[in-house]
Amino acid sequence: MSRLSLNAPTVMRQAGVLLAIVLAASVISWLVRPDRLALQANAEFYALDLPAPLVSVDDALVAYEEGLVVFIDTRPEASLDDAIPGAFIVRATSFADDLDEVRDFVFPEDPLILYGADAPVPVGDVAALFLARGHAEVRILQGGLAAWQAVGGPVEGEVGHD
Amino acid sequence: MTDRWSDSLSLLCRWIVGVVFLYACIDKLAHPVAFAQNIANYRLLPMPLLHPFAWLLPVLEAVVALALLAGWQRRGAGFLAAGMSAVFIGAIGISLLRGLDISCGCFQTSGGHGVGLDLMLRDVGLLAASLVPMVAPTDRWSLDGRRCREH
Numbered sequence: 001m002s003r004l005s006l007n008a009p010t011v012m013r014q015a016g017v018l019l020a021i022v023l024a025a026s027v028i029s030w031l032v033r034p035d036r037l038a039l040q041a042n043a044e045f046y047a048l049d050l051p052a053p054l055v056s057v058d059d060a061l062v063a064y065e066e067g068l069v070v071f072i073d074t075r076p077e078a079s080l081d082d083a084i085p086g087a088f089i090v091r092a093t094s095f096a097d098d099l100d101e102v103r104d105f106v107f108p109e110d111p112l113i114l115y116g117a118d119a120p121v122p123v124g125d126v127a128a129l130f131l132a133r134g135h136a137e138v139r140i141l142q143g144g145l146a147a148w149q150a151v152g153g154p155v156e157g158e159v160g161h162d
Numbered sequence: 163m164t165d166r167w168s169d170s171l172s173l174l175c176r177w178i179v180g181v182v183f184l185y186a187c188i189d190k191l192a193h194p195v196a197f198a199q200n201i202a203n204y205r206l207l208p209m210p211l212l213h214p215f216a217w218l219l220p221v222l223e224a225v226v227a228l229a230l231l232a233g234w235q236r237r238g239a240g241f242l243a244a245g246m247s248a249v250f251i252g253a254i255g256i257s258l259l260r261g262l263d264i265s266c267g268c269f270q271t272s273g274g275h276g277v278g279l280d281l282m283l284r285d286v287g288l289l290a291a292s293l294v295p296m297v298a299p300t301d302r303w304s305l306d307g308r309r310c311r312e313h
Contacts, residue, residue, distance in 0.1 A: 004297045004299060005298075006296070006297050007237065010237050010238075011237045011240075014235035014236075014239070015235075015239075015241050018225055018235055018239060022218065022222045022225045025225065026217055030217060035194065037217055039213060041198065041210070041213045046212070118210065143209075
């Protein structure tokens with residue numbers, strides 16, 4: 001007779017051995033396979049299902065400098081200390097409340113650029129909500145805040161216009 | 163639990179889970195781009211992690227499947243299989259809560275079964291079966307068991 005045995009150190013050691021093999025096999029297969037994936041996924045490729053078109057950071061920077069667009073921070077953890085200057089926080093989880101707070105500043109005819117941390121897909125949820133509310137010109141910042149900062153786009157602690 | 167019960171049950175569960183994961187990895191290994199699209203549809207991973215994850219997961223499935231079928235490092239393989247099943251359950255659950263109508267990408271990268279409760283139940287079964295080789299006291303008909311007898 002033997003009893004059930006949960007030998008945690010053995011489990012972890014064996015899992016570690018297998019994970020090391022997985023890592024090695026992944027790296028080798030990535031090096032030798034001709035159809036390997038690019039390390040960095042191209043957001044546009046996966047943006048086919050997005051409800052709104054993408055805008056490149058370069059175009060967004062031009063629009064920002066010309067003051068032609070309103071930026072919307074859609075990050076779930078959107079905070080006051082690292083947003084694009086002048087941006088308003090409108091998140092998918094609290095869309096109605098957030099929109100209510102900015103209704104005096106964001107109008108349906110305003111061209112909007114929505115951004116998230118990096119991936120465009122979660123931003124798409126907010127874009128769909130804006131479109132459903134009658135906002136005609138909604139775009140999604142390609143690469144999100146990470147790409148914006150990478151090209152030297154301004155970021156500051158103030159969110160919202162005075 | 164008698165040794166005979168442990169040996170038999172562990173073998174059965176190893177092979178069931180091993181065959182499922184081996185079958186699951188084939189189409190993903192063959193079509194990495196389509197699989198990456200499947201993962202992107204779940205809207206869970208940030209873009210920088212998408213391709214590394216899409217490349218690693220099928221290899222993880224393959225290695226775990228082979229280890230389970232052979233009974234090599236069975237406890238670790240069972241643990242990893244259970245971990246993958248738990249992640250799948252979580253991903254499907256979140257997608258259902260969000261009301262996403264997407265194909266699961268479980269066995270076929272194009273077309274395939276849509277996410278649903280039945281898939282969650284299947285993965286719960288897979289998780290339960292994965293835990294057996296992890297905790298079974300003996301597993302005679304395995305590479306691990308053979309090695310133990312020799313030493």
